[in-house]
Amino acid sequence: MANTSIILRVELAHDQVTFGDVASVISQAGGDVTSIDVIRVGKESSVRDITVDVQDSVEAQVVDAIKALKGITLINVSDRTFLAHLGGKISVQPSMPIKNRDDLSRVYTPGVARVCTAIHENPKKAYSLTIKRNTVAVVTDGTAVLGLGDIGPQAAAPVMEGKAMLFKQLADVDAFPICLDTTDTEEIIRTVKAISPVFGGINLEDISSPRCFEIEARLEEELDIPVFHDDQHGTAVVMMAGILNALKVVDKPIDSIRVVVNGIGAAGVSVCKMLLAAGVQRLVPVDRDGAIVRGGSYDQPMWQWLAEQPQVEAVPGGLDQLIAGADVFIGVSRAGLLKVEHVKAMAKDPIVFALANPQPEIDPELAAPYVRVMATGRSDYPNQINNVLCFPGIFRGALDCRAHRINEAMKLAAARAIASVVSEEELNELYIIPSIFNDHVVQNVRHAVIEAAIKTGVANRIPPDFR
Numbered sequence: 001m002a003n004t005s006i007i008l009r010v011e012l013a014h015d016q017v018t019f020g021d022v023a024s025v026i027s028q029a030g031g032d033v034t035s036i037d038v039i040r041v042g043k044e045s046s047v048r049d050i051t052v053d054v055q056d057s058v059e060a061q062v063v064d065a066i067k068a069l070k071g072i073t074l075i076n077v078s079d080r081t082f083l084a085h086l087g088g089k090i091s092v093q094p095s096m097p098i099k100n101r102d103d104l105s106r107v108y109t110p111g112v113a114r115v116c117t118a119i120h121e122n123p124k125k126a127y128s129l130t131i132k133r134n135t136v137a138v139v140t141d142g143t144a145v146l147g148l149g150d151i152g153p154q155a156a157a158p159v160m161e162g163k164a165m166l167f168k169q170l171a172d173v174d175a176f177p178i179c180l181d182t183t184d185t186e187e188i189i190r191t192v193k194a195i196s197p198v199f200g201g202i203n204l205e206d207i208s209s210p211r212c213f214e215i216e217a218r219l220e221e222e223l224d225i226p227v228f229h230d231d232q233h234g235t236a237v238v239m240m241a242g243i244l245n246a247l248k249v250v251d252k253p254i255d256s257i258r259v260v261v262n263g264i265g266a267a268g269v270s271v272c273k274m275l276l277a278a279g280v281q282r283l284v285p286v287d288r289d290g291a292i293v294r295g296g297s298y299d300q301p302m303w304q305w306l307a308e309q310p311q312v313e314a315v316p317g318g319l320d321q322l323i324a325g326a327d328v329f330i331g332v333s334r335a336g337l338l339k340v341e342h343v344k345a346m347a348k349d350p351i352v353f354a355l356a357n358p359q360p361e362i363d364p365e366l367a368a369p370y371v372r373v374m375a376t377g378r379s380d381y382p383n384q385i386n387n388v389l390c391f392p393g394i395f396r397g398a399l400d401c402r403a404h405r406i407n408e409a410m411k412l413a414a415a416r417a418i419a420s421v422v423s424e425e426e427l428n429e430l431y432i433i434p435s436i437f438n439d440h441v442v443q444n445v446r447h448a449v450i451e452a453a454i455k456t457g458v459a460n461r462i463p464p465d466f467r
């Protein structure tokens with residue numbers, strides 16, 4: 001269940017109610033008081049802000065219980081998550097102040113004209129004389145936002161701003177949200193190409209499948225900067241890191257396991273490809289109409305590709321039938337699709353990665369008695385498998401070596417680098433993947449990605465620490 005934190009601003013009439021009464025009512029309704037701030041104290045009444053941790057499901061109950069208490073006036077309820085979004089989450093800062101006319105003529109006209117001309121004469125100079133070398137566009141059309149689905153470009157913006165914050169804080173990459181008001185494949189491609197000159201990389205985000213595959217492939221082909229669909233490859237890279245470590249915990253070799261992947265959309269296709277590349281021999285891809293089977297015939301080119309892989313099982317059916325005996329379940333689909341009965345039917349020492357956001361395919365508390373290793377995409381449970389462990393470091397590396405693309409070798413190197421942050425001594429069921437706050441993650445990923453880019457010939461620059 002999801003927890004949230006709310007702040008209740010209340011006025012207490014001293015002759016009718018005590019703070020103890022308030023705290024006990026909150027606790028009885030299922031809330032947990034975590035702090036109290038006194039806003040104003042008068043002779044007859046006082047105003048306080050009470051911060052309460054509460055499960056989403058009982059938030060209304062807590063508020064109603066407070067309202068019903070005699071001597072209390074509920075002035076306001078604020079949700080800390082919404083407060084954190086007021087005015088948006090990022091801003092643009094100049095890299096130096098403009099203090100006088102002299103500065104002005106340097107950073108703007110007339111001085112700037114000489115710099116423009118220099119770039120016109122040698123476009124490569126854009127990397128040294130503009131923001132290009134450190135700036136990434138986070139591009140969405142709002143059609144597959146987290147597991148919320150097609151909520152449109154405007155509603156997608158908070159996620160894109162969040163990604164931009166993470167790029168900056170974790171890897172010092174300047175990222176900007178671009179939320180496009182079109183779902184037309186050709187128009188998206190055209191628009192991204194048109195805005196690309198100022199960017200050093202394109203991070204595609206939350207664009208639904210199958211359009212995302214063509215959009216990415218075409219942009220990769222037609223642009224000379226790296227294009228990376230985070231939901232496909234970022235997710236697959238982090239999943240792979242988690243699987244490599246989880247398999248060590250359960251002591252199963254990768255070529256012995258049977259893996260069910262539920263949800264063969266953007267993330268699911270890339271997850272399947274990465275599992276196959278890593279040596280999985282028995283793979284069961286399942287979407288809403290059942291398994292994608294070897295020998296089957298599908299309209300979607302990526303599903304057809306899967307159907308042609310020898311490691312993909314040929315047995316048709318849905319999750320109910322196919323989960324039996326699976327060593328690993330990877331969900332990149334929707335909330336609540338994996339049942340306790342499914343987990344019970346898995347092989348010994350089951351590994352469950354329920355990665356749908358914001359609600360996983362199974363509630364970790366429900367799965368806990370039956371799983372050996374459990375991971376979700378969320379930050380409030382152990383083992384957070386989230387593409388945030390990948391995209392900051394992979395772009396840091398790609399930008400630093402000016403890679404013109406992010407290839408398979410760079411992705412695999414990133415996966416190994418993430419997995420290696422957890423040492424053999426530290427590794428256990430509750431710690432298969434490092435925290436995003438572990439400083440080694442971005443550094444290790446960057447290093448591994450640059451090394452792989454140089455080796456595979458996609459780096460256009462050797463960073464000083466590699467010379």
Ligand SMILES: NC(=O)C1=CN([C@@H]2O[C@H](COP(=O)(O)OP(=O)(O)OC[C@H]3O[C@@H](n4cnc5c(N)ncnc54)[C@H](O)[C@@H]3O)[C@@H](O)[C@H]2O)C=CC1
Nearest residue numbers: 146147209263264265266267287288332356357377386387
């Ligand atoms: N933890 C992480 O880092 C990440 C998690 N995700 C999560 O994975 C989920 C899917 O994301 P995308 O691949 O970007 O979306 P998508 O829309 O491309 O793919 C979703 C797929 O799930 C399938 N699906 C829907 N209902 C199903 C059912 N009942 N059974 C089986 N399959 C079903 C859809 O047909 C579609 O193929 C979302 O919840 C998203 O939040 C995605 C990327 C990263």
Ligand SMILES: CC(=O)C(=O)O
Nearest residue numbers: 145146147231357387
């Ligand atoms: C984490 C992420 O990118 C998603 O859930 O779509």
Ligand SMILES: [Mg+2]
Nearest residue numbers: 146205206231
């Ligand atoms: Mg996403």
